[in-house]
Amino acid sequence: MTKTVPCGNELHKFLIWDTAGQERFHSLAPMYYRGSAAAVIVYDITKQDSFHTLKKWVKELKEHGPENIVMAIAGNKCDLSDIREVSLKDAKDYAESIGAIVVETSAKNAINIEELFQGISRQIPPLDPHEKGNNGVICIHGGKPPSQGRRCC
Numbered sequence: 001m002t003k004t005v006p007c008g009n010e011l012h013k014f015l016i017w018d019t020a021g022q023e024r025f026h027s028l029a030p031m032y033y034r035g036s037a038a039a040v041i042v043y044d045i046t047k048q049d050s051f052h053t054l055k056k057w058v059k060e061l062k063e064h065g066p067e068n069i070v071m072a073i074a075g076n077k078c079d080l081s082d083i084r085e086v087s088l089k090d091a092k093d094y095a096e097s098i099g100a101i102v103v104e105t106s107a108k109n110a111i112n113i114e115e116l117f118q119g120i121s122r123q124i125p126p127l128d129p130h131e132k133g134n135n136g137v138i139c140i141h142g143g144k145p146p147s148q149g150r151r152c153c
């Protein structure tokens with residue numbers, strides 16, 4: 001799927017791949033994260049186990065993912081915070097320890113989804129305008145091509 005996010009004077013277009021989280025599909029994950037500019041690793045705030053699993057994904061990304069990948073942690077199901085098992089403090093402390101963005105979201109109620117992508121947008125470094133590769137982020141220059149002297153991200 002795609003998502004376009006305003007960032008300063010620019011629009012950043014994200015090309016998003018949703019990987020299957022189950023262990024049996026684990027070996028397919030590198031196909032998704034290879035060459036990606038950012039990874040959103042999602043856990044369920046009502047399931048401590050999902051937070052442990054998230055840490056395994058972070059380890060894998062650090063060991064095998066692109067060197068400068070932006071990592072964002074999404075604590076999903078924040079609409080169910082009355083039955084939470086993972087505190088926001090634990091998530092923040094962990095995110096800080098690995099240099100990741102952290103946001104609690106609700107996919108169900110569309111809470112903090114924009115904030116999550118804006119946070120990622122702010123951290124994605126500008127692309128070399130001569131670079132041809134697709135790192136998963138495409139910049140839209142208000143209809144003007146990059147050759148008009150505007151920076152590509």
Ligand SMILES: Nc1nc2c(ncn2[C@@H]2O[C@H](COP(=O)(O)OP(=O)(O)OP(=O)(O)O)[C@@H](O)[C@H]2O)c(=O)[nH]1
Nearest residue numbers: 019020021022076077078079080105106107108109
């Ligand atoms: N209350 C609540 N339920 C949610 C939220 N997001 C997803 N769910 C529910 O959680 C269940 C699992 O959602 P999925 O989107 O299949 O989760 P997933 O992690 O993508 O699953 P895989 O693709 O199998 O890895 C579904 O029943 C969703 O309706 C949320 O923000 N709040």
